[in-house]
Amino acid sequence: MANKVWKFHNDVDTDQIIASQYLLLPDIEAMKIYTFESLDPDFAKKVTPGDIVVASENFGCGSSREQAPSVLKALGIQAVIAKSFARIFYRNSINIGLPVIVCKDLYDHVEDGGTAELDLSAGTVTVDGRSFTCTKLPEYMQGILNAGGLIASLNKEED
Amino acid sequence: MGYTLIEKIIKKNAGLEDIAPGQIVTVNVDRVMVHDIFIPFVADKFQEMGFKKLWDPDKVVLIYDHLVPTSAVEDVRHFQIGDAFVEKYGLTHVHRRDGICHQLMTEAGYAKPGDIVFGTDSHTTTYGCVGCFSSGIGYTEMASILGTGEMWVRVPETIKIVINGKLPANVTSKDIILRIIGDLRADGATYKALEITGSTVDEMSVASRMTISNMAVEAGAKCCLFRPDEKTCSYSEVSPEETAWLYGDDDADYERIISYKAEEFVPVCACPSQVDNIHPVSDVEGTKIDQVFIGSCTNGRLEDLAVAARILEGKKVACKCIITPASRKIYIEAIEAGYMDILAKAGCIITQPGCGLCCGRAGGILTDGEKVVATNNRNFLGRMGTSKVGIYLASPATAATSAITATISVPK
Numbered sequence: 001m002a003n004k005v006w007k008f009h010n011d012v013d014t015d016q017i018i019a020s021q022y023l024l025l026p027d028i029e030a031m032k033i034y035t036f037e038s039l040d041p042d043f044a045k046k047v048t049p050g051d052i053v054v055a056s057e058n059f060g061c062g063s064s065r066e067q068a069p070s071v072l073k074a075l076g077i078q079a080v081i082a083k084s085f086a087r088i089f090y091r092n093s094i095n096i097g098l099p100v101i102v103c104k105d106l107y108d109h110v111e112d113g114g115t116a117e118l119d120l121s122a123g124t125v126t127v128d129g130r131s132f133t134c135t136k137l138p139e140y141m142q143g144i145l146n147a148g149g150l151i152a153s154l155n156k157e158e159d
Numbered sequence: 160m161g162y163t164l165i166e167k168i169i170k171k172n173a174g175l176e177d178i179a180p181g182q183i184v185t186v187n188v189d190r191v192m193v194h195d196i197f198i199p200f201v202a203d204k205f206q207e208m209g210f211k212k213l214w215d216p217d218k219v220v221l222i223y224d225h226l227v228p229t230s231a232v233e234d235v236r237h238f239q240i241g242d243a244f245v246e247k248y249g250l251t252h253v254h255r256r257d258g259i260c261h262q263l264m265t266e267a268g269y270a271k272p273g274d275i276v277f278g279t280d281s282h283t284t285t286y287g288c289v290g291c292f293s294s295g296i297g298y299t300e301m302a303s304i305l306g307t308g309e310m311w312v313r314v315p316e317t318i319k320i321v322i323n324g325k326l327p328a329n330v331t332s333k334d335i336i337l338r339i340i341g342d343l344r345a346d347g348a349t350y351k352a353l354e355i356t357g358s359t360v361d362e363m364s365v366a367s368r369m370t371i372s373n374m375a376v377e378a379g380a381k382c383c384l385f386r387p388d389e390k391t392c393s394y395s396e397v398s399p400e401e402t403a404w405l406y407g408d409d410d411a412d413y414e415r416i417i418s419y420k421a422e423e424f425v426p427v428c429a430c431p432s433q434v435d436n437i438h439p440v441s442d443v444e445g446t447k448i449d450q451v452f453i454g455s456c457t458n459g460r461l462e463d464l465a466v467a468a469r470i471l472e473g474k475k476v477a478c479k480c481i482i483t484p485a486s487r488k489i490y491i492e493a494i495e496a497g498y499m500d501i502l503a504k505a506g507c508i509i510t511q512p513g514c515g516l517c518c519g520r521a522g523g524i525l526t527d528g529e530k531v532v533a534t535n536n537r538n539f540l541g542r543m544g545t546s547k548v549g550i551y552l553a554s555p556a557t558a559a560t561s562a563i564t565a566t567i568s569v570p571k
Contacts, residue, residue, distance in 0.1 A: 011345050011433060015539040020518045023196055024226075024233050038546040058346035061379065062539060064281040066200065066297030087350050087381055088281055092297035140183050140311065150299050151208055 002126075003078060006047065007112035008039070008055040013062035014089065018071050020063075031067055032074040049076025052116055056082065056107055059100075060089025069093040069100075079118055081125060081134070083107055094141050097149030101125075102135040161408020163317035164384045165352040168292045171404070172275050180316040180412070185309050188218065190269050192278035193301060194260045195223040196518075198241040200298040201279065201305070210306035213248045219305065220252040220269050221245060222260040225514040230521035258486025258512035261285040261373060261456035264293075265365075266486055271395050272387040272402045277301065277310060282456055282536065284380060287353075287372035288365055289395050290387040290405045295376065315352040315381045316414040318343075319407065322357040324421030329570040331466070332367035333458055333534065333554035335359075335419075336374045337427045341437025342417070349379030351414065354407050359421040360385060365394045366460040373457045374536050377434040426569055428532070429552035432540045440557050440569045449529040451476070451562040452543075453555050454483025454510070455517045458534035461489050461496070463555040468498035470559040470570065471505040478565035480507045481523045487512055507562075519543050532561045 015038075022034045036043040053072065059082040060068060069092050072080065079099035093100040101118075103125055110116055110127045117126045123134045137145065147153035162170065162178065170178040172186045193201050198221065213219055221241060226234040238255070245253050254263055261282050264270045270286035276293040277283065279301050286293035296310075304310050320339060340347075353375050360368060368385045375383030385391070387402040407413075426440040453459070453467050464484060471480075482502050484490040490512055493499050499509060508523070515521035517535040525531055525544035530551065533543065538550035553561075556570035 011435075013537075013539045015537070015542055019541050020520065024231065024237070026236075038541045058349065058379065061345055062281065062537065064279055064283075064295040064297055065197075066299060084346060084349065086346065086379055088295050088297065091300065095297060095299045138183060138313070150303055151204070154208055154303065 002115035002117045004048065004051045005110050005112065005114050005116050006051060006053050007110065008053065008059070010056040011058045011061055012055055014060060014065050014068040015062055017060065017068040018065065023065060023067055028067065028070045028074045032071040035071045035075055044075060047075050047077070050078050051076070052078050052118060053080040054082070054107060054110055054116070055080065057084045059085050061086035064088045066092045066096065069096055069098045073098045079120070081106055081118070094145050095150040097145060097152070099145060103132055106132045161411040163352065163411040163413060164290065164354050164386065164405060164407040165292055165315060165317055165382060166411070167404065168273055168275065169312065169314055171273070178314055180314050182314045183311055184314055185311050186275050188277060188304050188308055188310050189274040190218050190220065190276045191301065191304055192220045192222060192260055192264055192269070192276070192283065194225060194280055195227070195237045195241060196225045197279040197298045198244060199237055201301050202240055202244045204299050204302035205305055208302055208306055213305050214308035216249045216251060219250055220264065221250055222254045222263055223256065224259045225518055225520065227256055227513045228511065230515065258488070259456045259459065259514055262459070262485035262489070265289055265369070265395065266488060268396060272391060272397055273405055277304060281376045282373050284376045284383050285369055285373040285456060287375070287383040288368040288385055289391050290384055290402065292382050292384070294381050313350065315350055317352045317354050317407070317411070318348055319354045319356065319413045319416045321416060321418045322355070322359040322421055324359055326359060326421045326424055329426055329556055330424045331554040331556055332363060332370045334424055334427050336371040337429055337437050337552065338424060340374065340378045340435050341427070343378040345377065345433060345435040346379045348375065350381055353380045353383040355383065355385055361388065364462060365390050366462050369460065370457055377536060426554060426557050428557060429538050431549040431551065432538050434538060434552065440553065440567060443551065443567050444569055446530065446567040448478060448532055448561060448565055448567060450478055450523060450525060450531040451480040451558050452516055452523060452531060452533040452535065453558050454481065454485065455535035456485055457536040458555050459483055459485030459489065459512070461492050463534065464489070464493045464498045464502070465496065466555045467559040468501040470556065471507070471562065472501045474505055474563050476506045476562040478562060479523065480562040481516060482507045482509045483516065484512050516543060532558045532567060534558050
């Protein structure tokens, strides 16, 4: 199924994803309505579950706040597909079970508001019939993601 | 083939025979730091993971700094949850009003040369100033370390940066790291370690090195290490013998070696609103500003306050000039050295040590159209107020000089 694409630029930082002042709200549900507020105040209202965030280089740079991937996941974002990710955001996303996918070629071939179809298991994204191959995760990280995040993965080890 | 400094630290910690970049290694964590913003989330996840006790209470440091003192009633909840966590799990290293976490971690001796330390804050890279491998993580991973004492890391490639020579008098380590970020770009060191060497950094104080390690994350770096020397040993209270193994081998496999001549550095600033939008201060000289901020875990140390006091002695500031020492220890030392007297008489606003303004929570936040010269580490949209505030990141010398005329000015 093809899903709507929200396209972002280079160096989207964690303050842009969820600003510092909202980190004091009691939980992710309360925070998620402020996602990308400084870039598009209505983003949280317009997004629908299954949508895909596409970005250029260094997505998620800045602070260590795990709330950044968490609000995206809470809004139902299926995956973030970028040319590259900042380190802490990348780790945090895997740990909470939000697919973060490195794909160098997709960015220039998809429009903001367009659609893309992601096949996670095949590691491909298709836009207008054209398929792009994504970079594979290291096996260790893929294991955490497959389990649904770090907590699920730890529980699985115990079982 | 030799090893880089980060490779040596991970190899020794994990007891490995050999090590190479890209390898995934489980390390034994020497110390962790959790701060007030994320303690409720760490506590939640710790419980959700089913842990009944901390792996080692002595290795856990809890620091209240982002919300001290509180500026909204909701802030109190973080202290209540933190205090309950302390009580329940027997934490002993708790700082409720002593200063900014990244200052305290080396100042109070929690992060030592050769250690592996993680913190719930991206600027945890700071402790690389004493040759400690330290990096920021999220709260779920922190909860997992609190229960297990272990953490997996991908051994990073190392970029070596060599700086030789004597810096111009108006250039500080802040100008060096800003220039490096501008050259590498905001993602130029992502997942990588930086190792900084050369006669220029040998001459530097540990405090100046801290500024560089602190901001390395703005180029995406996982850590930023300096080889410990006599100054490090004295600061961290360790013997030279204990740190003798902490250096990168000449024949190590560095991904890249970048060399700078110290004489070629000039005062620079990161212009709005990207940390890698670096320009010589002279390019933006004369820009009208509404506020100056000298402080933070990047530049709130005694030598930074000394620079500000030297420049502002006998002068009056022409705009709000907020001074925030990085810790109470520094605050007291600055009083004893007479710096606070000079700064207060120059019309500065001196605040308690903490993170309030740097993280846009309190103590000088700005609004649309206002501009600030600030010594902290991020000029992101909305970082110190609304998304239409222009933040220029610069050295304490540039910041103090600019305060005299309320225009961006090159320090003498």
